[in-house]
Amino acid sequence: MKFADEFRDADLARALGARIAAESGDKHWKIMEVCGGHTHTIFKYGIEDLLPSNVELVHGPGCPVCVIPMGRLDDGIAVAHEPGVIFTCFGDLMRVPGSTGSLLDAKAAGADVRMVYSPLDALKIAQQNPDRRVVFYAIGFETTAPSTALTLMRAKAEGIRNLFVFCNHVTIIPPMKAILDSPDLKLDGFLGPGHVSTVVGIRPFEFVTNTYGKPVVVVGFEPLDILQGVHMIITQIHEGRCEVENQYKRVVHDDGNPKALEVLSRVFKLRSHFEWRGLGFISQSALELQDEFADYDAEKVFSVPGVRVADPKACQCGEVLKGVLKPWECKVFGTACTPETPIGTCMVSSEGACAAYYNFGRYSRARERERVLASGEHSNGNGNGHANGAVAEHDLQPIPVQAR
Amino acid sequence: MSGECHDEVCITCSDQLLAMVVSDVDVPARIARGTIDGADVEVSIDLIDGVTAGEVLLCHGGVALQRGLPLEVGA
Numbered sequence A: 001m002k003f004a005d006e007f008r009d010a011d012l013a014r015a016l017g018a019r020i021a022a023e024s025g026d027k028h029w030k031i032m033e034v035c036g037g038h039t040h041t042i043f044k045y046g047i048e049d050l051l052p053s054n055v056e057l058v059h060g061p062g063c064p065v066c067v068i069p070m071g072r073l074d075d076g077i078a079v080a081h082e083p084g085v086i087f088t089c090f091g092d093l094m095r096v097p098g099s100t101g102s103l104l105d106a107k108a109a110g111a112d113v114r115m116v117y118s119p120l121d122a123l124k125i126a127q128q129n130p131d132r133r134v135v136f137y138a139i140g141f142e143t144t145a146p147s148t149a150l151t152l153m154r155a156k157a158e159g160i161r162n163l164f165v166f167c168n169h170v171t172i173i174p175p176m177k178a179i180l181d182s183p184d185l186k187l188d189g190f191l192g193p194g195h196v197s198t199v200v201g202i203r204p205f206e207f208v209t210n211t212y213g214k215p216v217v218v219v220g221f222e223p224l225d226i227l228q229g230v231h232m233i234i235t236q237i238h239e240g241r242c243e244v245e246n247q248y249k250r251v252v253h254d255d256g257n258p259k260a261l262e263v264l265s266r267v268f269k270l271r272s273h274f275e276w277r278g279l280g281f282i283s284q285s286a287l288e289l290q291d292e293f294a295d296y297d298a299e300k301v302f303s304v305p306g307v308r309v310a311d312p313k314a315c316q317c318g319e320v321l322k323g324v325l326k327p328w329e330c331k332v333f334g335t336a337c338t339p340e341t342p343i344g345t346c347m348v349s350s351e352g353a354c355a356a357y358y359n360f361g362r363y364s365r366a367r368e369r370e371r372v373l374a375s376g377e378h379s380n381g382n383g384n385g386h387a388n389g390a391v392a393e394h395d396l397q398p399i400p401v402q403a404r
Numbered sequence B: 001m002s003g004e005c006h007d008e009v010c011i012t013c014s015d016q017l018l019a020m021v022v023s024d025v026d027v028p029a030r031i032a033r034g035t036i037d038g039a040d041v042e043v044s045i046d047l048i049d050g051v052t053a054g055e056v057l058l059c060h061g062g063v064a065l066q067r068g069l070p071l072e073v074g075a
Helices: A010-024 A036-044 A070-080 A103-108 A119-128 A145-157 A173-181 A194-200 A203-212 A223-238 A258-267 A291-296 A317-321 A353-360 A362-375
Strands: A029-035 A055-062 A085-089 A112-115 A133-140 A163-169 A189-193 A216-219 A244-246 A268-270 A273-276 A280-283 A287-289 A307-310 A399-403 B018-026 B031-036 B039-044 B056-060 B063-067
Touching (some): A036 A055, A036 A189, A036 A194, A036 A223, A055 A317, A070 A085, A070 A103, A085 A103, A103 A112, A119 A145, A119 A163, A145 A163, A145 B063, A173 A280, A189 A194, A189 A203, A194 A216, A203 A216, A216 A223, B039 B063
Parallel strands (some): A085 A112, A085 A133, A133 A163, A189 A216, A216 A244
Antiparallel strands (some): B018 B031, B031 B039, B056 B063
């Protein structure tokens, strides 16, 4: 939270970093922060520079903007161009590149695209424009889905019939399972998503400890929260424990918010499968509207192309989202792909690992590059241990794959 | 909820909870009014029971999701 200075004390942070260094021994630790908000904090406050080199933070798929596949964005842009539509979405989404442009480009081309802070704002727009069809492009994890659910419940209760939701809400547990099942990555533990846990509680993460034997610590978003979470994971493993712990007790209740969960189950049901950028199709990993709300479902009311579009060849967001590549190891990081001209979604949102590295992580990147060059290893896609290799123009273009 | 994105962050995309000090509650409308970072805001309180003026709510996307501590707004 802003102004929570008690959790930003630099002396305490250095002391905690030193304690982690003393207790981490010689083992190389890989700890994934699931939430994009954590990624942002890690780079904004230079957390990695307080950790010893054997404690590696791996950036997971918890940025809702970053995991939206290009085809879903194309579907939204197609709806935005429908006559009479007012298309609403959150701010970061407007800059995400689709296969032929972004929502900002659509707006420039004449579509009525408006940024909102809440789906309730979209409801107000619908009330103020009864002769227009207002579409809200819903994205986000369990933190954001309740506001969409409440909006739809209000629309239904008030008889508003010109509001539609294009639902892209996703859930956090299935991608964590997909990552744990991936042979690419061996993790020692997870920093659990603090604000998602405000809604779902900490119990849904017990499968990570019970099935996979990896500790989870749900942490807050201040620098000391994250450092304490890292220390708690290391302590668990040293003590032979494997539990879901709650470092963020000042906000997260073990049972989450039962009323929010009730609202979610009334409005949404799980999709049979959903495509995640970089992770592919994951079963029961996203939400769609219950039949009771079918009249508000933009996917049922509007004609959407439904074309799957693969990322440009040069874009390695998928590997970044799985934590297999560091952002700076991507071929186009910082050259063809920047926050001003993003090719991949990870460079769009401030919570995206690439944008976080670009904006805050140059020192860490330099340190990592030195380490990689010194060890002779390489893991980047261009195979030479250096970032930013030359890329052909055609590798920057998206690739239509097939109808969904 | 009105409000500004800050720190180059989209507050809704980034799953942030923002702390709001409640100034008044409209029970029939199920909304609470208050300030976030000095800006006047209005949030739904459908998901929190018994909200009263003076307490801190943690909000996302125009909805209060949890009660907060005074610490969360630097009080």
